[in-house]
Amino acid sequence: MNNTGTIKLTSLSSKGGCGCKIGPADLRQVLQTLPPAANNPNLLVGLDTSDDAGVYKLSDDIAIVQTLDFFTPIVDDPYSFGQIAAANAISDVYAMGGKPITALNIVAFPIADLDKQILADILRGAGDKLKEADVTLVGGHSIDDKEPKFGLAVTGTIHPDKVRTNSGAKPGDVLILTKPIGVGILTTSIKRGLLNESEISQVTNVMSTLNKTAAETMDGYDVHASTDVTGFGLLGHASEMAKGSDVEIRIFNRQVPVMSRVKELAENGAVPGGTKNNFNYLKQDVTYHETMNQNDQWILCDAVTSGGLLAAVAKSDAEKLLAELKSKNVDAHVIGEVIDGNNGHITVEE
Missing domain, CATH: 3.90.650.10 (PurM-like C-terminal domain)
Structure with missing residues (x-):
C-alpha cells in the first residue's frame, strides 16, 4: 500500500499517530484571551459556539458554510492521505447540514527532500475525493516545510433556516x-x-x-x-x-x-x-x-x-x-x- 518506497510518511511527523488537533484544554485557554467577535446579525454560527463550521447569511434563502482542516500524515500511502484529508475537511459542512461546493488546498511539503510524486499523489487523492463529493477545487496555497501537512478549506451552502448545530438536542432524543x-x-x-x-x-x-x-x-x-x-x-x-x-x-x-x-x-x-x-x-x-x-x-x-x-x-x-x-x-x-x-x-x- 505504501507507494513512497523506503519513506514512510507517518515517520516524518513529529507528533505522529492521529494528526490530532490542539487539545481542548489548551485551545480553550487560548481562545479565552481573544476579544468577542463583532456583533453581526448575518453571522449565524461563529466563534462563540463549539460547532464544526461557521455559517454566514447572504440572503433570506442562502447562507455559506465555511470550514478549514489540515494535519500531518496518518497513513503512509500518499494517495490515501489525500483522500482522508479531503473527506475530513468536507465533513464539517455535512455536519452542519450544508452542501459543500468549493475547496482550496492547503499544502506544507519538504519539496527538496521528498519525491515530488508524493505530493502529486496526495493532491490526486484529494481531487478524486472532491469529485466524489461534487466539490470544485478552486485553488490553494503551498509552503516549503520540513514536516508534510495537508488539508483543505471548504465552502458550502445552506438555507439559513435549516442549519444543524450541536446545540439543539432535546430530552427524549x-x-x-x-x-x-x-x-x-x-x-x-x-x-x-x-x-x-x-x-x-x-x-x-x-x-x-x-x-x-x-x-x-x-x-x-x-x-x-x-x-x-x-x-x-x-x-x-x-x-x-x-x-x-x-x-x-x-x-x-x-x-x-x-x-x-x-x-x-x-x-x-x-x-x-x-x-x-x-x-x-x-x-x-x-x-x-x-x-x-x-x-x-x-x-x-x-x-x-x-x-x-x-x-x-x-x-x-x-x-x-x-x-x-x-x-x-x-x-x-x-x-x-x-x-x-x-x-x-x-x-x-x-
Whole structure:
C-alpha cells in the first residue's frame, strides 16, 4: 500500500499517530484571551459556539458554510492521505447540514527532500475525493516545510433556516453514530508497525468514506443536533452537544461501534497523547460505569480523524432513520439518548 518506497510518511511527523488537533484544554485557554467577535446579525454560527463550521447569511434563502482542516500524515500511502484529508475537511459542512461546493488546498511539503510524486499523489487523492463529493477545487496555497501537512478549506451552502448545530438536542432524543471509533489508536499503531495491510486498508476506508450519504439521508428526518466526531473524540464532541443544548447525555458503551483490535492495541499501549488529553479534559464532565477500565474509557475519548456524524434525532424518527442509513450501507448505530438531568454531563452506562 505504501507507494513512497523506503519513506514512510507517518515517520516524518513529529507528533505522529492521529494528526490530532490542539487539545481542548489548551485551545480553550487560548481562545479565552481573544476579544468577542463583532456583533453581526448575518453571522449565524461563529466563534462563540463549539460547532464544526461557521455559517454566514447572504440572503433570506442562502447562507455559506465555511470550514478549514489540515494535519500531518496518518497513513503512509500518499494517495490515501489525500483522500482522508479531503473527506475530513468536507465533513464539517455535512455536519452542519450544508452542501459543500468549493475547496482550496492547503499544502506544507519538504519539496527538496521528498519525491515530488508524493505530493502529486496526495493532491490526486484529494481531487478524486472532491469529485466524489461534487466539490470544485478552486485553488490553494503551498509552503516549503520540513514536516508534510495537508488539508483543505471548504465552502458550502445552506438555507439559513435549516442549519444543524450541536446545540439543539432535546430530552427524549436518540443518539445515532454513523462510523465506528478507535481510529486514533489504529493510526498510532500504523506508525508503530502494529497493523497488517488488511487492517490498514480497513481503517483507511473508514477515514476516507464521505459523510455525504449519512448527511443527505438525515435531511428527511427530525434531527435536532448534529456534529462530526473528530479530534476531541466521541465523548468530547458529545460533551459539546450536551453543554450547548443544556441537556444530559447517556451513552451505552456496549452499543458504541469500535473497530477491530482497538481494545487489544490500547491494552498494549498504543493510545495517542491526544486521546489521553481528551480524557483528562473531560474528567469532571463524564461519569463512567464502575465496570469500565481505563482502556474502555480512553477508547470513548479516542482522538478521531474523519469520523462519523453524531446526531440527536427525535425518538419518533430514530428507528426509521437508522434503517434507511443501514440500507444505504452507512454503518450507523444507536449509541445513547438525551435526557433531563445533570445538564452538560455525560453518563456512560455499560
